[in-house]
Amino acid sequence: MSAGQVAALIAAGAFVLLVLLLAIPLIKLGRTLDEATIAIRKAHMNTDPLFDEANTALTHVxxxxxxxxxxxxxxxxxxxxVSALTSLFTATLGGPLVKAAAFSYGVNKALKARRRAKQDGEGKHARRGKRRGGRK
Structure with a gap:
């Protein structure tokens, strides 16, 4: 065997070793792709009922x-x-109601002022009122 044949034999052996080392990751990658394909098929099979339920839910919503x-x-x-009724009530009863409230307030103030005046008057002239027959 010549030196060239030995070198060719070593190169061929290195090439076989390189092919074997690259074959292992390729085989693992092939298995991974097979598993991914199976998972995608299963997911695709399970999406039809899911979409049907989603459509039903959307219909109810x-x-x-x-x-x-x-x-x-x-x-x-x-x-x-209610707004129209409130406007009607304000238009028909609002004015007279305000006038009645103002009138009752005025009467109340006048009565209170009269009572105060009476009480102040009795305090100043208490003896005079009792001498005339006990009127207050």
Whole structure:
């Protein structure tokens, strides 16, 4: 064997060793890709029921939102009616009610002032009132 043949034999052995060392990670990568493929298939199979349930839930939510819209519209109508009733009450009874309250306040003030004047008057002229027959 010549030196060139020995070198070619060593190079061929190194190449076989290199191929074996690279084959191990490639085999592991192939297994990983197989597992990923299986996981994706399983996930794809399980998504159909999930999407069906999500569609059902969204249908129920939309129905409830339609109910809430109806309730909100009714509430808005009631609010408008209450506002109109308040305006009507203010227009019809508000003025006379304010006048009656002002009148009763004035009468109350006048009565209190009269009582005070009477009490002050009795205090100054208490003897005179009792001499005339005991009137107060």
């Amino acid at each position: 939309n129905a409830q939102l339609e109910r809430v819209d109806g309730i909100a519209a009714n509430t808005q109508a009631v609010t408008g009616n």
